[in-house]
Amino acid sequence: MGPALLIFLAVIIVPISMSIYYSFFQWNGVSAKVFNGFGNFNQLFQDPILWTSLKNSVYLTLGALFIQLPVGLFLAIVLGYKLRGSNFLKTIYFTPVMLSTAVLGILWGQIYDPNFGLLNNLLIQLGLDQWAHAWLGDEATALGSVIAVVAWQFIGFYIIVYFGALQGISDEVLEAARVEGAGEWKIIFSIQIPLIWPTITFTVLNCVINSLKYFDLIYIMTGGGPNNSSEVLASYMMKNAFRMMDFGYGSTISTFLLLFGLCLALIISKVLGRTGARFE
Amino acid sequence: MSTRASLAGKGILRLFLLLQAVFVVYPLVWNVLASFKTNAEVMESPWKLPTSINWDNYIQAFSTAKIGDYMVNSVIIVLLSMAVLLFAAVPSAYVLGRMKFRGRGFISQFYMAGLFIGGVYIIVPLFIFMNDMHMLDNRFWLSAVYATGSLPFSVYLLTGFMKSIPLDYEEAAMIDGCGYFGILLRIIVPMARPGIITLIVFSFFDFWNEYVLAMTFITTDSKKTIPVGLSNLMQIQQFATDWGSLFAGLVIVLAPTILVYALLQKKLTEGMSLGGVKG
Numbered sequence: 001m002g003p004a005l006l007i008f009l010a011v012i013i014v015p016i017s018m019s020i021y022y023s024f025f026q027w028n029g030v031s032a033k034v035f036n037g038f039g040n041f042n043q044l045f046q047d048p049i050l051w052t053s054l055k056n057s058v059y060l061t062l063g064a065l066f067i068q069l070p071v072g073l074f075l076a077i078v079l080g081y082k083l084r085g086s087n088f089l090k091t092i093y094f095t096p097v098m099l100s101t102a103v104l105g106i107l108w109g110q111i112y113d114p115n116f117g118l119l120n121n122l123l124i125q126l127g128l129d130q131w132a133h134a135w136l137g138d139e140a141t142a143l144g145s146v147i148a149v150v151a152w153q154f155i156g157f158y159i160i161v162y163f164g165a166l167q168g169i170s171d172e173v174l175e176a177a178r179v180e181g182a183g184e185w186k187i188i189f190s191i192q193i194p195l196i197w198p199t200i201t202f203t204v205l206n207c208v209i210n211s212l213k214y215f216d217l218i219y220i221m222t223g224g225g226p227n228n229s230s231e232v233l234a235s236y237m238m239k240n241a242f243r244m245m246d247f248g249y250g251s252t253i254s255t256f257l258l259l260f261g262l263c264l265a266l267i268i269s270k271v272l273g274r275t276g277a278r279f280e
Numbered sequence: 281m282s283t284r285a286s287l288a289g290k291g292i293l294r295l296f297l298l299l300q301a302v303f304v305v306y307p308l309v310w311n312v313l314a315s316f317k318t319n320a321e322v323m324e325s326p327w328k329l330p331t332s333i334n335w336d337n338y339i340q341a342f343s344t345a346k347i348g349d350y351m352v353n354s355v356i357i358v359l360l361s362m363a364v365l366l367f368a369a370v371p372s373a374y375v376l377g378r379m380k381f382r383g384r385g386f387i388s389q390f391y392m393a394g395l396f397i398g399g400v401y402i403i404v405p406l407f408i409f410m411n412d413m414h415m416l417d418n419r420f421w422l423s424a425v426y427a428t429g430s431l432p433f434s435v436y437l438l439t440g441f442m443k444s445i446p447l448d449y450e451e452a453a454m455i456d457g458c459g460y461f462g463i464l465l466r467i468i469v470p471m472a473r474p475g476i477i478t479l480i481v482f483s484f485f486d487f488w489n490e491y492v493l494a495m496t497f498i499t500t501d502s503k504k505t506i507p508v509g510l511s512n513l514m515q516i517q518q519f520a521t522d523w524g525s526l527f528a529g530l531v532i533v534l535a536p537t538i539l540v541y542a543l544l545q546k547k548l549t550e551g552m553s554l555g556g557v558k559g
Binding site for chain 2: 014015016018019022029071074075078079081083085086089091092093094095096098099100101102103105106107108109110111115116117118121125152155156213215216219220234237238241242247250251254257258
């Protein structure tokens with residue numbers, strides 16, 4: 001107990017406070033820290049790239065919420081019909097969740113490759129030549145291309161989580177509804193979804209929190225580019241802190257990210273809690 | 281459940297399931313196929329099968345790209361992290377799951393809070409702290425950071441398992457004169473084995489795949505882990521345009537995880553629902 005708590009304190013709680021503390025300084029990590037008051041925050045709110053990153057982070061989060069969760073839930077419900085091979089498919093769906101994001105980023109970089117990539121080739125074969133282009137090199141499509149890969153990797157996670165939750169609903173409830181003449185859609189929307197609402201709340205929160213701090217794929221696939229068009233808050237923070245060696249400003253961004261995430265998490269749990277209460 | 285869906289309905293549902301399966305699997309299969317292709321073949325058409333199974337790309341990946349060295353680093357770091365994690369998490373979960381004392385709720389929640397705090401929020405202070413303590417560029421300290429980072433989830437998972445062990449065993453052992461450590465090692469650990477195995481497997485994936493911290497905290501090339509080494513390889517290969525060995529490198533990183541997953545997937549998904557990832 002003792003040692004675990006101690007290192008936990010040292011490695012999680014103290015650094016968060018330190019990060020907030022550093023955000024008030026001008027500091028490159030080597031020379032002495034210069035107290036800067038709210039100077040960094042002033043700079044933050046006037047930094048156009050910050051707003052681009054914030055907007056992109058929000059897009060990334062919304063993309064995750066509105067692709068991964070509904071598709072995950074849909075496929076989990078379909079798997080619930082216990083068609084032949086369902087168990088095997090479940091295993092397949094979960095596979096990318098277990099794989100290295102760095103490696104998947106490189107792999108998808110090759111799939112999006114303008115010269116020999118799968119995607120452009122597929123489009124050309126389908127006669128959609130005009131759609132083929134450098135997906136990651138184009139400001140208009142860079143972020144969207146990454147969002148698609150995030151979805152590709154994590155839909156399986158939500159399938160498994162929702163499937164597990166749906167299994168918790170007793171068959172008798174569903175049979176009773178059927179005997180009463182309820183249609184399949186009615187069963188899904190009036191029984192299954194309300195009954196797994198706590199799980200849905202958890203997944204929404206989990207998805208938002210993870211999307212906000214998402215970084216790996218952006219860094220590997222686009223590096224935030226081209227021209228900051230796919231920069232998100234986490235990648236912009238890393239860039240400032242470790243590439244430009246501006247630890248003060250980097251910490252300011254991460255403090256901003258933390259506060260933004262906390263507010264969002266609070267709002268979401270309030271709203272979803274209220275919706276959940278309506279079901280009871 | 282034939283009552284639940286008509287035959288046509290079933291067909292459509294099956295189609296959705298299949299589409300998702302192809303969507304998930306095809307990129308990975310494509311990667312494996314490309315790893316056997318020569319450069320010319322890679323450039324030619326992404327749909328063609330390799331003309332022959334040639335292992336040159338793999339040999340190339342090990343000999344010129346030093347994939348083997350990165351792999352050794354990854355193995356060392358995974359093992360070290362796991363040792364530190366088990367040493368810290370098992371006793372913690374034992375105390376939190378089985379003993380009643382003031383502040384237990386607080387400490388449990390404290391751990392729970394850690395579930396939501398990850399990498400990017402603390403990476404700057406952590407970097408500065410490790411720099412001051414001369415812990416940077418050191419495989420052991422990177423492992424210690426990994427272990428600590430997985431502590432909240434691990435304690436949460438194990439506490440659930442430990443709570444389910446009946447108290448009678450402990451009481452009987454205590455009457456026989458067994459101390460707390462004896463109980464932990466002889467009774468709790470063997471009985472919580474499914475939980476501990478789940479934990480080991482999950483943390484294997486986490487540690488083997490971790491990228492951001494490894495990239496930031498390790499600077500010497502010879503100490504880098506395989507995902508970081510591989511992204512370096514990508515940069516080098518882009519100049520050399522040796523696509524085949526890049527694909528081979530990707531397969532070399534993916535293969536162990538896919539293998540472990542294939543062997544243990546049943547245990548894993550069970551562990552997930554037992555440990556309450558369901559929320």
